[in-house]
Amino acid sequence: MTSQLPRVRILLIEDDEDDYILTRDSLEQLPHWQVEVVWASNAGEGLNQLTHQHFDLCLLDYQLGAHTGIDVLRQINQSDSAPPVVMLTGQADSQVDEAALDAGATDYLLKAEVDSGRFIRSIRYALARRDMQREKLERLRAESENRAKDRFLAHLSHELRTPLTAMLGYTELLLSRAPAAQPQQELHAILRNGRHLLSLLNDVLDLSKIAADKLELNPSPMNLASMLSEVMALTHALALEKNLALNFDCPAPVPQMILVDATRFRQVLINLIGNGIKFTERGSVTLKIRYQPEHTSCPLQLSVQDTGIGIDSAHLDKIFQPFEQVEDAVRKSTQGTGLGLAICAELVQRMGGTLNVTSAIGQGSEFFVSLPIGDIPDNPLHVIDLTGERANWQRPAPLKLEGRVLVVDDMPDLRDMMQAQIRHFGVLADTAANGQQAVELAFAALDNGQPYDVILLDLHMPQMDGYQAIRALRQRVDDIPILALTAATLKGRAEQLHAMGFTDMLAKPMETNQLAGVLQHYLAPASARQSEGNWLLVEDDPDAAEATAAMLEMQGISVDVVHNAEDCKQRAKHHSYARIIVDLGLPDQDGLSLLEELRASDEQVDLVILSGRELSDELIAPLNISLVLQKPLFLEQIQQLSKF
Known part of the structure; x- marks a missing residue:
């Protein structure tokens, strides 16, 4: 039936009316299409029709x-949306034929052939070319839109993560310093809601990556016990806030190692445990692990069981679909965005596993993750026991490291916040506002024989960005770890940055525990000399001692304080200090004679004089003094002292 044939609009540019009628009649009798012919009797009219209307041929x-x-053909083909063109002529001419094809014509036909089989084949070929051209244009348009979306997501990620980095970082610093009398509850509320905002941002970006097939997995051998301990530590505080028990159950041996993307594995478990805590008002949340080698494809079985509100059976089939929210039957409300479980399901599937759930209203839910373990030789089985680590979940030991780090970021808040976080671990940290400053500082440190141990380099900065800076730095700095700070973590990004010379990539915002993990990987732990108060301050005035110690601790330096020479000698006898700062005006002994005794007992310790008067070089030269500071001390002097 004619109505079922595909419709084709054809523009016929022909100045001879008789030829137009003959060609139109032939076109309308074509068996495979329902043809609509539009006639233009001259070149100008034809070009105008093509500009304002759509034609298939x-x-x-x-x-x-x-x-x-x-000439007309060349003008037609200046448009990207031009239809295919078949040239018609009254007589055969090979030169005209070749010129037409060179100018972009799909075919070249004699007018005498318009009622022949060759004419039908030419029309069919031209329309096929049209379809190919449309598909190409659609593909290019889609690729352009995807690139635009990627740029937008990268920009959005950067713009949102940048203030979140400062907000979370400074809140954690305040919590680590604030005494009990200060507003701990309010700070915890800021931190909790900031982390929630970050998790929402991560979910939206992950879902966008999944939709664009840009979510990247990087499997590598991972110690299962270490990862599970880390997950339990990260989620333990959430359970404590709701007075819930967070349990771990591993009754039988499991593989020591599995081949998996550790970051995404952690993300799945934290999401499932976090959901369990969110929807449980009393009782417990339990992480279980089993090894079932008879299940050859996915022998590792993990599950998260809670005693919470449960999920209605009618919703179980849709629970892993995006934007499907869990309904709280008690409060008659929904919670969350419905993205977390959808992302977990996609991640587990990409790991080669499965994610399932069983639940009953009022009795709780249990989510089951089945995963392959990968081909890892010499992979023994053992029972994972995390009982002894529970104390660390509640009160982790303070981390103390040593080394020098350069933080490079054009945002002052982020720069200062990361510097404060790093100094909190006892590490010396300098900052630069752009790539040019970073290169100058790094080369100067290298020339002075005190190179940085780690450089944290933002990618997007004025004057000289991170891409330009890494090229300049790698001309002289081969072995120093340089880590890219970026808010965009699209597929293939890590490989691109590694090829440029970056050692690793860090996603903004980075919480204190994540930064600690990075620093632990690249820096050495604090030596025994620094383990028990790495500096000793000898100052008889209590107020001056307290102020000086506070400023030093702001720089991440652990300080012991004594108020007289005798206490100083006792401390130095039983503890190793990297640096001793001595006020010369002590009540029980002259400061210079104390310094002589300290130097005689330890040739390596740095000795610093704190004095309210000027001292001659002849007086202090025999003592091998590292530095002389004039009172009163200001924060700028303390900052310089911490870098000395």
């Missing part, structure tokens, strides 16, 4: 008064 006469079809 153009038939173009070679002779159009003062114009040739070749």
Whole structure:
């Protein structure tokens, strides 16, 4: 039936009306299409029609008064949306044929052939070319839109993560310093809601990556016990806030190692445990692990069981679909965005596993993750026992490291916040506002024989960005770890940055525990000399001692304080200090004679004089003094002292 045939609009540019009628009649009798013919009697009219209307095909006469079809064809093909063009001529001419094809014509036909089989084949070929052209344009348009979306997501990620980095970082610093009398509850509320905002941002970006097939997995051998301990430690505080028990159950041996993307594995478990805690008001949340080698494809079985509100059976089939929210039957409300479980399901599937759930209203839910363990030789089985680590979940030991780090970021808040976080671990940290400053500082440190141990380099900065800076740095700095700070973590990003010379990539915002993990990987732990108060301050005035110690601790330096020479000698006898700062005006002994005794007992310790008067070089030269500071001390002097 004619109504079922595909519709084709053809523009016929022909200045001879008789030829137009003959060609139109032939076109309308074509068996495979329902043809609509639009006639243009001259070149100008034809070009105007093509500009304002859509056509599937153009038939173009070679002779159009003062114009040739070749001239018109070139004008037609200046448009990306031009239809395919078949040139028509009254007589055969191989030169015209070749010129038409060179100018972009799909085919070249004699007018005498319009009722022949060759004419039908030419029309079919031209329309096929049209379809290919449309598909190409659609593909290019889609690729352009995807690139635009990627740029937007990268920009959005950067713009949102940058203030979150400062907000979370400074809140954690305040919590680590604030005494009990200060507003701990309010700070915890800021931190909790900031982390929630970050998790929402991560979910939206992950879902966008999944939709664009840009979510990247990097499997590598992972110690299962270490990862599970880390997950339990990270989620333990959430359970404590709701007075819930967080349990771990591993009754039988499991593999020591599995081949998996550790970051995404952690993300799945934290999400499932976090959901369990969110929807449980009393009782417990339990992480279980089993090894079932008879399940050859996915022998590792993990599950998260809670005693919470449960999920209605009608919703179980849709629970892993995006934007499906869990309904709280008690409060008659929904919670969350419905993205977390959908992302977990996609991640587990990409790891080669499965994610399932069983639940009953009022009795709780249990989510089951089945995963392959990968091919890892010499992979023994053992029972994972985390009982002894529970104390660390509640009160982790303070981390103390040593080394020098350069933080490079154009945002002052982020720069200062990361510097404060790093100094909190006892590490010396300098900052630069752009790549040029970073290169100058790094090369100066290298020339002084005190190179940085780690450089944290933001990618997007004025004057010289991170991409330019890494090229300059790697000309002289081969072995120093340089880590890229970026808010965009799209597929293939890590490989691109590694090829440029970066050692690793860190996603913004980075919480204190994540930064600690990075620093632990690249820096050495504090030596025994620094383990018990790495500096000793000898100052008889209590107020001056307290102020000086506070400023030093702001720089991440652990300080012991004594108020007289005798206490100083006792401390130095039983503890190793990297640096001792001595006020010369002590009540029980002259400061210079105390310094002589300290130097005689330890040739390596740095000795610093704190004095309210000027001292001659002849007086202090025999003592091998590292530095002389004049009172009163200001924060700028303390900062310089911490870098000395």
